[in-house]
Amino acid sequence: MSRVNKPTLCAPRDLRARTAERARNATQKATEKANRRRSWPRWTEKAMRLGLIAFPILLAGGAGAWAYQTGWFGTMADRTTAALIDLTVDAGLEVQEVLVEGRVETDRNAVMAAIQVKRGDPILRFDPEAARAGLERLRWVATATVERRLPDTVFVKLDERRPMALWQRDGKLALIDRDGEVLTERELGRYNNLLQIIGADAPKHAPELLGHLATVPALFERVNAASRVGGRRWDLHLANGVVVRLPESDIGGALKHLAEQELKQPVLDRDIVAVDLRLPDRLVIQTSATAAQRRRVPEEKI
Template sequence: MPRVTHPSSPGLFPEGDTPRSRIAYETRRTTQRAAQAANRRRATPRWLRFLGRRATILAPLALVGGLVLWGWASGKLTAAGNAMNAAFLDVTSRGGLQIQEVLVKGRKETDGAQVLAALGVERGSPILGFDPHAARKQLEQIPWIANARIERRLPDTLYVVLTERQPIAIWQHEQKLALVDAEGTVLTDHNLDHFPNLPILVGDGAPKQGHTLLAALAAEPTIQARVDAAVLVGGRRWDLHLKGGTEVRLPELNFEAALHQLAALEASDKVLDRDVVAIDLRVPDRLVVQTSATAAAARADKGKRPPAKKN
């Protein structure tokens, strides 16, 4: 059979119109189209190709973002959110999720009315609208409360656990008395007669420095039992005023050793039971005792008396 040349493509297949030549032709065409497409991609910036591929996603997002920004700037979005939140809380409250009981654990000295005021709730309030974190911060502003923990126990109960501060002394400052804890926090200036056994700290800064002194006194109970007040002198050292009227002057440094020395002297010689006005412990390894004028006169009179005659 004679070979027929493709009428629309004369001379297209140099080797003749054979299956092999047609395959080679199509391969070249495919390669050329791929090269042209690659050239077009290289000519177009990558960010433009990225936007082009994602235009159907980014355009709606941009529209929604613009609407949200407009709503926020105009206040309409906030108002709508508040209205939705109020409606939600109203529905949950009518469904039984409302505060009916407040249980408080750990309250001894804190006023109950202060606790309720800090919580800021009323019976029947929506329990889901209550903010435990904000209420905890308000509770910890009350001087007696060191820390607080609050739980919402659905459907209708608030459970509050309080840790109260522990008073260690009564602070005398500018002719006023107040109860303080180990951190120097002033707890109250009312009902101080409820704490008759606490020592009195006197002077500026005495509450914050007093806990170290009181800890040292606790290690010497015979001295601690006699202390009526401790005065901070110059913000540096302490003078102890004992119940019998004796003044004990402690050194600025290592007053623990001085207190131990005084306790040992009391155990051996009962020095605090004598007619002593002051005991000075400010010089290391030395103890200076000042007696009263009466005791000094008695000793002088005793020295002037003639010795007793022997029979």
């Protein structure tokens, strides 16, 4: 048999030309692209990537800052809180009772005005701290405690100021406590049992004097008033008109000396004008034949 040779397959000339042209075009484009990349600094690509990531973050942050500065967050929070509190009323969390403990002198209406609450108010909206501050601005209130007692009660405990003395100033009397706070200038007849003090600085020094007088109760009950002399010491004015002149220092020792003398040999009921206790080792008694006729309430006595 005769051998048959397979024909050699070859691409037409125009096909090879087109393929070569495509390859040259692709190479040229790749070269141009590489050249463009080399024309920018190496860090620009990273910067652009970071910019794409940071832009949304900065945008969100700016929106948040705007909302904060314009009060949008606060307004929305307040509205949400108010809506939630209103819902608690339906659950029974509303003020139905106000319990006040320790109120003796403080006016009831003044208490209610200070705590600013009324029946039916949402109890969670009530501010105990603001109520406490309002109560402690009242004259008679030294300290106050305010609590919310769920579901429906506001509890108030008052620690009222304690009257100490009647203070004469500018020809008028005022009731004061141990801190010198003026409590009232009206209806003072209820406090006639208190010591009357005279002098601009009398309230400051009165607690010390009262402390010493409390150690000699028999003498204390005879004292009607006490006046400051020269801002340095006290004169006591007894009910029978006798004046007891106290020293600047060691008031307690001088009063005890007088009290002991009264037990041994009473002098305060004699026909005398004054007893001077300013000398530490003796009593100086001022008397005269006409002392009984001249005995009167001192000019500074109330």
